[in-house]
Amino acid sequence: MAPGRKGRIARRTAVIVVVVALSLWMEVAGYVATPTSERLEVSYTTLHAIVPLVFAACAGIAWRISPTRVPARLMIAFVVLWIPQSIYYVIGGIDWLWPIVRGVDLWWAVIAGILVLVYPKGFLSDRFDRWIAGIALGASVVNLLGVLLLASPDAVPCDCLSPNPYQVVDAPTVFAAIDVGYRLVGVILALVIAGRLLVRWVRASVPARTVAFLMPLALFAWAITLAAQAVTYAAATTADTVLNTVSLIAIASIPVSFDAGVAHARNMRARVADLMRITREGADRGLWAESLARTLRDASVRVYWWDEERGRYADAAGEPIDAADANPRGSHSILPVASPLGAPIALIRHDRVLTDNMRLLDGVSSALRLSVDNGRLRSEIERTLEQVRQSRQRIVEAGVEARRRIERDLHDGAQQQLVSLGMRLRLAANAARDTDELQLATELESTITMLNQALRELRELAHGIHPSLLSSGGLALAVPELAGRCPVPVVVDVQAEGRLPELIESTAYFVLAEALANVAKHSGASRAWVRAHVVDEELLLVVRDNGTGGASLDAGTGMLGIADRVDAVGGTLELESPPGAGTTLTARIPLGGPLSA
Amino acid sequence: MNDARPLRVAIADDALLLREGIAKVLEGGGIDVVASVGTGDELLEVVRRGGIDAAVLDIRMPPTYRDEGIAALEAMRAEGSTIGVLLLSMYATPEYALRVMGAGSGTGYLLKERVSEPQTLVRAIETVASGGSVVDPEVVEQLVKRTRADDPLSRLTERERSVLELMAQGYSNGGIAQTLFLGLKTVETHVRSILQKLDLEESPEHHRRVLAVLTLLGER
Numbered sequence: 001m002a003p004g005r006k007g008r009i010a011r012r013t014a015v016i017v018v019v020v021a022l023s024l025w026m027e028v029a030g031y032v033a034t035p036t037s038e039r040l041e042v043s044y045t046t047l048h049a050i051v052p053l054v055f056a057a058c059a060g061i062a063w064r065i066s067p068t069r070v071p072a073r074l075m076i077a078f079v080v081l082w083i084p085q086s087i088y089y090v091i092g093g094i095d096w097l098w099p100i101v102r103g104v105d106l107w108w109a110v111i112a113g114i115l116v117l118v119y120p121k122g123f124l125s126d127r128f129d130r131w132i133a134g135i136a137l138g139a140s141v142v143n144l145l146g147v148l149l150l151a152s153p154d155a156v157p158c159d160c161l162s163p164n165p166y167q168v169v170d171a172p173t174v175f176a177a178i179d180v181g182y183r184l185v186g187v188i189l190a191l192v193i194a195g196r197l198l199v200r201w202v203r204a205s206v207p208a209r210t211v212a213f214l215m216p217l218a219l220f221a222w223a224i225t226l227a228a229q230a231v232t233y234a235a236a237t238t239a240d241t242v243l244n245t246v247s248l249i250a251i252a253s254i255p256v257s258f259d260a261g262v263a264h265a266r267n268m269r270a271r272v273a274d275l276m277r278i279t280r281e282g283a284d285r286g287l288w289a290e291s292l293a294r295t296l297r298d299a300s301v302r303v304y305w306w307d308e309e310r311g312r313y314a315d316a317a318g319e320p321i322d323a324a325d326a327n328p329r330g331s332h333s334i335l336p337v338a339s340p341l342g343a344p345i346a347l348i349r350h351d352r353v354l355t356d357n358m359r360l361l362d363g364v365s366s367a368l369r370l371s372v373d374n375g376r377l378r379s380e381i382e383r384t385l386e387q388v389r390q391s392r393q394r395i396v397e398a399g400v401e402a403r404r405r406i407e408r409d410l411h412d413g414a415q416q417q418l419v420s421l422g423m424r425l426r427l428a429a430n431a432a433r434d435t436d437e438l439q440l441a442t443e444l445e446s447t448i449t450m451l452n453q454a455l456r457e458l459r460e461l462a463h464g465i466h467p468s469l470l471s472s473g474g475l476a477l478a479v480p481e482l483a484g485r486c487p488v489p490v491v492v493d494v495q496a497e498g499r500l501p502e503l504i505e506s507t508a509y510f511v512l513a514e515a516l517a518n519v520a521k522h523s524g525a526s527r528a529w530v531r532a533h534v535v536d537e538e539l540l541l542v543v544r545d546n547g548t549g550g551a552s553l554d555a556g557t558g559m560l561g562i563a564d565r566v567d568a569v570g571g572t573l574e575l576e577s578p579p580g581a582g583t584t585l586t587a588r589i590p591l592g593g594p595l596s597a
Numbered sequence: 598m599n600d601a602r603p604l605r606v607a608i609a610d611d612a613l614l615l616r617e618g619i620a621k622v623l624e625g626g627g628i629d630v631v632a633s634v635g636t637g638d639e640l641l642e643v644v645r646r647g648g649i650d651a652a653v654l655d656i657r658m659p660p661t662y663r664d665e666g667i668a669a670l671e672a673m674r675a676e677g678s679t680i681g682v683l684l685l686s687m688y689a690t691p692e693y694a695l696r697v698m699g700a701g702s703g704t705g706y707l708l709k710e711r712v713s714e715p716q717t718l719v720r721a722i723e724t725v726a727s728g729g730s731v732v733d734p735e736v737v738e739q740l741v742k743r744t745r746a747d748d749p750l751s752r753l754t755e756r757e758r759s760v761l762e763l764m765a766q767g768y769s770n771g772g773i774a775q776t777l778f779l780g781l782k783t784v785e786t787h788v789r790s791i792l793q794k795l796d797l798e799e800s801p802e803h804h805r806r807v808l809a810v811l812t813l814l815g816e817r
Binding site: 408411412415416417418419420422423424425426427430448451452455456459462463468469471472473477480481484489 | 612614615618619621622625657662663664687688689690691692693709710712713714715739740743815
């Protein structure tokens with residue numbers, strides 16, 4: 001990009017130098033060629049020569065800061081089109097040239113008008129503007145044709161022109177009508193543009209106004225002088241030099257105010273961007289209020305933040321807003337800022353004049369909303385996460401409790417009932433045998449056998465739901481019993497002094513149960529080792545086997561179930577399972593973690 | 598056994614239905630049920646008053662429904678009572694069986710569902726009342742099912758394994774001989790061979806033998 005940028009700058013500089021040189025040379029040549037008696041004052045001529053220089057300089061700046069290249073190009077065009085006015089004494093003798101020059105000698109005004117129309121965006125932003133520009137250009141073309149076809153050497157009061165070679169008919173009245181009409185259209189358009197600009201200016205932001213007032217002022221001055229000039233031209237009298245001087249100054253101030261306005265807008269955007277940056281960096285509230293005051297150029301700005309706990313607004317230092325500030329009269333206004341969901345965020349007390357600058361205030365509220373929303377979201381996520389953690393633990397606890405309750409219900413209910421039933425059947429069978437009802441006795445006895453089979457299955461089921469040994473004996477008893485049920489021989493090493501919290505014991509038990517089930521089902525191991533040690537406020541569980549390895553935490557619901565259980569109590573899980581080299585599953589469960597709370 | 602006087606037994610179980618049923622079964626087997634209570638503490642009171650030969654009690658009872666029965670047994674032994682104690686449990690838990698055997702002689706551990714086998718229940722009470730040991734075959738089965746790479750049981754013959762299982766259940770040599778239809782001498786030979794192969798000492802106290810065998814099976 002650097003070489004392209006350099007080339008562009010060089011090209012632009014060359015263009016500016018060329019047009020400035022051309023303009024100056026023509027101005028000087030025109031002045032020199034003018035007979036002494038016809039010469040205007042030197043000061044006026046100098047001022048006249050300075051106008052295009054101002055445009056050229058402003059073009060250089062506009063190229064750099066304007067959103068599009070249009071304004072700079074218009075300014076350059078202005079410089080070129082400024083030339084025809086002062087060179088009739090130079091080119092008057094060239095018959096093919098002067099009618100063309102005469103036809104375009106007011107085009108600079110069209111350019112100046114369009115320049116105003118494209119302010120500040122750099123293009124014609126609405127239909128109305130395009131219409132005005134279109135009318136001006138159309139009128140200019142009509143005027144050019146009128147001049148070419150109708151103008152006689154009288155068209156320029158210099159007594160220096162050759163006859164017009166393009167003239168088709170000598171109709172001085174028609175020519176005068178076109179000539180004066182063109183100027184009147186120009187004046188009307190200039191007044192419309194000025195009025196439009198004024199309306200826009202009144203609606204615009206205060207800081208923008210402070211700079212952009214130049215533009216409509218200049219345009220008005222110019223339009224009025226233009227009108228006066230048109231009237232004097234129509235009356236064929238010589239315009240007043242003072243009027244002309246005011247006109248020149250007004251014209252010259254158009255590109256200046258253009259650049260100044262654009263520069264100011266850029267500056268404003270930069271400061272709002274600064275505010276956004278500060279917001280993103282999460283600066284503290286005091287700093288934020290300061291930056292806001294700087295952005296709004298209003299030192300009296302106060303920011304009051306919504307205090308959720310106390311249900312009131314208070315400043316960064318915690319001082320609550322007083323009644324006078326909450327309902328300001330006169331010089332200040334209050335801007336409430338709320339989250340998209342309507343929750344209050346802050347009140348911004350600011351100078352009433354800023355109320356007009358709604359776009360700026362909108363930007364500020366957005367920045368503030370963003371800042372507070374960020375913080376709020378962060379803390380909400382943290383709070384939600386904590387709630388999820390707690391609720392997951394509660395769910396796990398409830399699950400353990402439910403299992404225990406089901407087991408106990410089975411134990412005290414169904415199992416007890418079936419045992420009693422078996423007993424009564426036995427008594428009945430014995431009675432039947434005593435009374436020699438052998439068939440009935442045999443039937444009852446086989447029923448008892450079936451019942452005992454059912455009891456056996458129920459016992460296994462209840463044990464799987466919650467081992468009673470875990471409740472009474474803890475891991476030290478339950479783990480060896482668990483390992484004993486595994487079809488793969490297991491070496492057990494449990495070192496857990498005393499009892500651990502119930503949730504940890506049951507988590508550890510079911511983690512080991514599922515791990516051993518995996519060993520039995522998938523590992524193809526001939527031997528396994530189970531370790532359960534309490535080390536540094538942590539329960540360390542290790543299940544190792546000499547199987548085929550290749551297990552993964554992602555594959556299979558068994559591992560996932562283990563991971564979920566460990567996760568729910570704030571523990572960590574590691575799996576080491578290189579293919580062909582056995583599997584080692586290590587779970588660490590904190591004893592002093594969230595569970596102790 | 599003193600045939601002149603029936604055994605006097607106390608029952609402790611929090612389930613009234615079961616308590617009554619057990620009483621009925623025992624009475625049908627010629628045993629006197631002299632007390633029927635709902636907790637271990639109440640049973641301890643009964644035992645302290647004296648006059649009973651054995652107690653049948655549930656392991657899980659109020660207040661915590663964990664191992665109150667075993668705790669009551671240990672309390673009795675600590676207080677010097679030597680009456681036979683038979684613990685009933687819904688689950689065949691070897692760890693509990695070991696703890697029960699560890700409390701001393703005259704103790705037994707049976708699955709609750711054995712109440713539908715009156716002979717088994719009555720014989721078990723008679724055994725513990727006379728200072729013998731009883732372990733539910735289901736517990737022994739579980740222990741024997743445990744597999745180990747260097748299983749010492751692999752050194753035993755089929756017959757010796759059967760003998761070992763009965764030893765673990767608390768059978769005396771005579772009981773084993775009866776059950777397996779073997780001569781007493783043959784059983785004694787088998788027992789000696791087993792103890793030698795498994796590196797166990799023959800203990801003068803019968804329950805120690807049971808405990809040793811159970812421990813071996815559990816730690817194998």
